[in-house]
Amino acid sequence: MLQQIIQTLPQVLVDGLTLGFIYAVVAIGYTMVYGILELINFAHGDIFMTGSFVGAGMLFFLLSIGFMSSVPSLILFIIIILVAAIVTGVLGVGIERVAYRPLRRKNAPKLIALITSIGISFILEDAVRFIAELKTGNYILTAPPMFQHRFVLNVHSVFPFFNNATFQSSFLVVSIVTIIMLISLDIFVNRTKWGMAMRAVAQDRETASLMSINVNRVISVTFFIGSALGGATGVLFLIQYGTIDPYIGFILGIKAFTAAVLGGIGNIRGAMFGGILLGVLEMFAAANLSIITNNAMDSGYKDVFAFIILILVLIFKPEGLFGKAAVEKV
Amino acid sequence: MKLKRIIPLFAVIALVVGLIAGCSKSGGSSGGLTVIKIATQTPLSGGSATLGEAIKNGAQLALNDQQKAFNKKGFKLVLAPYDDMADPKKGVSNAQAIAADKSILGVVGHLNSGVAIPASQVYEQNSIPMVSPANTATAVTDRGLKTVNRICARDDFQGPAGASYAVNTLKAKKIFILQDQTPYGSGLASAFRDEAKKLGATILGYQGITVGEKDFSGVISQAAATKPDLIYYGGVYAEGGLIIKQARQQGLNIPIMGGDGMDSSTTVQIAGSAVKNVYFSTVVGDITKTATGRKFADSYKATFHKNVEGYSAYGYDSAGVLLKGLMTAIDKNGGKLPTRQQVTTAVRGVQNYDGIATKVSFDSKGDNKFAKIYIFKFDKAAYPATEQTEITKQ
Numbered sequence: 001m002l003q004q005i006i007q008t009l010p011q012v013l014v015d016g017l018t019l020g021f022i023y024a025v026v027a028i029g030y031t032m033v034y035g036i037l038e039l040i041n042f043a044h045g046d047i048f049m050t051g052s053f054v055g056a057g058m059l060f061f062l063l064s065i066g067f068m069s070s071v072p073s074l075i076l077f078i079i080i081i082l083v084a085a086i087v088t089g090v091l092g093v094g095i096e097r098v099a100y101r102p103l104r105r106k107n108a109p110k111l112i113a114l115i116t117s118i119g120i121s122f123i124l125e126d127a128v129r130f131i132a133e134l135k136t137g138n139y140i141l142t143a144p145p146m147f148q149h150r151f152v153l154n155v156h157s158v159f160p161f162f163n164n165a166t167f168q169s170s171f172l173v174v175s176i177v178t179i180i181m182l183i184s185l186d187i188f189v190n191r192t193k194w195g196m197a198m199r200a201v202a203q204d205r206e207t208a209s210l211m212s213i214n215v216n217r218v219i220s221v222t223f224f225i226g227s228a229l230g231g232a233t234g235v236l237f238l239i240q241y242g243t244i245d246p247y248i249g250f251i252l253g254i255k256a257f258t259a260a261v262l263g264g265i266g267n268i269r270g271a272m273f274g275g276i277l278l279g280v281l282e283m284f285a286a287a288n289l290s291i292i293t294n295n296a297m298d299s300g301y302k303d304v305f306a307f308i309i310l311i312l313v314l315i316f317k318p319e320g321l322f323g324k325a326a327v328e329k330v
Numbered sequence: 331m332k333l334k335r336i337i338p339l340f341a342v343i344a345l346v347v348g349l350i351a352g353c354s355k356s357g358g359s360s361g362g363l364t365v366i367k368i369a370t371q372t373p374l375s376g377g378s379a380t381l382g383e384a385i386k387n388g389a390q391l392a393l394n395d396q397q398k399a400f401n402k403k404g405f406k407l408v409l410a411p412y413d414d415m416a417d418p419k420k421g422v423s424n425a426q427a428i429a430a431d432k433s434i435l436g437v438v439g440h441l442n443s444g445v446a447i448p449a450s451q452v453y454e455q456n457s458i459p460m461v462s463p464a465n466t467a468t469a470v471t472d473r474g475l476k477t478v479n480r481i482c483a484r485d486d487f488q489g490p491a492g493a494s495y496a497v498n499t500l501k502a503k504k505i506f507i508l509q510d511q512t513p514y515g516s517g518l519a520s521a522f523r524d525e526a527k528k529l530g531a532t533i534l535g536y537q538g539i540t541v542g543e544k545d546f547s548g549v550i551s552q553a554a555a556t557k558p559d560l561i562y563y564g565g566v567y568a569e570g571g572l573i574i575k576q577a578r579q580q581g582l583n584i585p586i587m588g589g590d591g592m593d594s595s596t597t598v599q600i601a602g603s604a605v606k607n608v609y610f611s612t613v614v615g616d617i618t619k620t621a622t623g624r625k626f627a628d629s630y631k632a633t634f635h636k637n638v639e640g641y642s643a644y645g646y647d648s649a650g651v652l653l654k655g656l657m658t659a660i661d662k663n664g665g666k667l668p669t670r671q672q673v674t675t676a677v678r679g680v681q682n683y684d685g686i687a688t689k690v691s692f693d694s695k696g697d698n699k700f701a702k703i704y705i706f707k708f709d710k711a712a713y714p715a716t717e718q719t720e721i722t723k724q
Contacts, residue, residue: 011547
């Protein structure tokens with residue numbers, strides 16, 4: 001039994017990391033907005049989805065004008081991911097302006113903003129579906145293959161108890177791009193003036209505004225960055241899995257939100273770690289659950305497994321793995 | 331400020347005008363003809379909309395073709411398409427709406443057995459005859475409902491037919507099975523599993539996946555580790571296409587087999603060149619082999635500007651059977667509008683109906699005695715696939 005689990009471990013790790021990186025970046029979007037506004041922005045999963053559709057649209061457009069033949073696919077990819085990030089970033093700022101800011105100005109309860117975000121998520125799903133159906137007649141889009149070169153990671157010859165792992169070059173693209181995004185975000189938040197302003201607003205909005213910080217602008221920047229990262233991840237998802245539909249944001253959004261809670265909501269490094277952990281756990285469960293439970297549970301229960309881990313973590317550490325326990329000052 | 335107040339006023343006016351206009355249209359008769367509505371209930375949105383729309387269009391074409399015969403008797407046929415969104419809750423609430431519309435005398439649908447089973451309870455209470463083009467789950471007719479009929483084969487035949495092809499023709503000895511945890515997918519997969527075991531194959535694993543997800547590499551790497559020589563998937567193309575693709579990415583260049591849920595051009599779109607060496611069993615044959623089938627395909631294309639999907643002809647035949655029953659009921663009732671009960675009895679009594687895709691004779695449960703299973707294979711990345719063989723019910 002153990003031998004079987006160990007054999008597939010390299011492949012599980014490769015697949016789990018791919019999924020985990022995607023969860024991680026989407027989780028950051030949830031955690032950043034929560035950190036600043038204490039708002040769970042449920043529309044974020046659908047911003048991710050919109051990003052993947054913008055990327056697909058851009059890809060089809062560039063293909064139709066014959067751009068692909070003249071440039072290497074890496075440059076094409078960089079153009080697409082930048083366009084998708086900017087479009088979704090602007091979309092995120094727009095959503096904040098139209099839907100959340102008026103509520104904030106009127107001091108509406110947080111629950112209202114939460115329901116608004118759920119409404120926005122439905123609007124995005126159906127708007128994208130409508131446009132996709134109008135253009136192609138089918139809203140399940142399949143992108144032309146990119147980065148399809150297959151690598152075989154020859155672990156077996158070094159460690160004979162492992163099986164070989166295979167992955168596509170898209171795995172490398174996803175990992176490198178997400179690592180770049182994660183590191184630059186970390187530097188941005190911790191080393192720059194804007195990052196400092198952001199952290200100040202997260203700590204205490206009113207005091208920050210007294211220190212001549214333009215709170216609304218900081219919130220807009222937060223939404224822009226969170227949404228742009230989400231949209232860019234949408235493009236990565238498109239490259240990795242090839243097929244997208246307007247409903248991918250829902251399940252993925254919930255899981256990314258879970259990852260953010262697992263890492264400690266409001267904590268950016270926690271979200272990164274939580275995302276990767278959740279991806280690997282889920283993949284591990286999908287591959288091994290039936291072996292561990294001796295066929296009592298098949299891999300369909302992988303989410304149950306992942307969420308049991310979440311509950312266990314939260315029982316012992318309710319603030320999440322990286323979160324700080326809230327100290328009530330009286 | 332004033333403008334702000336006017337806008338809601340306009341909205342209300344528009345709503346009221348719309349309501350009035352809507353009411354005036356849904357009158358009982360048009361041009362002296364009594365309107366008979368035939369409803370379709372299929373997913374027109376969501377992951378399996380391609381198949382659902384094919385059924386709806388097929389039924390529409392059947393209505394168009396029979397319109398004249400009914401006009402002569404003083405009736406006008408109207409199609410009432412409902413979108414069940416492949417969702418049992420939506421299917422039931424649509425069924426209630428259908429029951430409330432007294433001019434509806436029959437239903438063509440559903441695509442998903444999971445939706446058909448609860449919805450047909452409502453049809454039974456209101457005695458609305460249903461003819462299903464695609465529900466293969468055994469429970470659909472095994473409940474012994476008077477209103478429920480199907481022209482396609484049953485799962486407990488589709489699964490075994492696939493298994494006998496996999497084991498006897500493809501010589502598969504070690505089989506790994508995946509299913510999507512819906513009544514359709516798991517019903518198909520477990521029927522396949524039992525028959526394959528009986529025929530002497532080893533089942534290496536039987537695993538579930540979640541509908542709506544895109545990454546199945548975890549369970550595929552588990553399959554790859556057991557080194558199977560065939561993978562069977564019980565489910566629909568949206569996940570099936572990705573499973574094919576991700577299996578090939580992990581170096582599994584073995585035959586992959588599925589049920590009729592894989593019979594779609596979208597399978598090819600999603601899986602791309604990985605679709606080669608994929609087999610599926612289906613209740614729908616290649617209609618373009620016969621002259622009437624080709625004629626149907628042409629008129630379908632001319633009417634809807636789309637190519638026929640596998641289920642188009644079955645939608646047509648389901649509606650055809652329903653209309654034949656309806657015609658009998660009208661004649662028996664002396665040319666007057668029959669009741670729903672009369673239509674239900676007449677539809678169940680249909681014998682030797684020659685459709686485009688299949689011949690139809692209902693047995694006492696509402697199953698078609700002439701149902702066949704066809705095995706198809708994708709030789710290249712193009713739809714439709716090529717028919718390999720057909721297996722008839724014994």
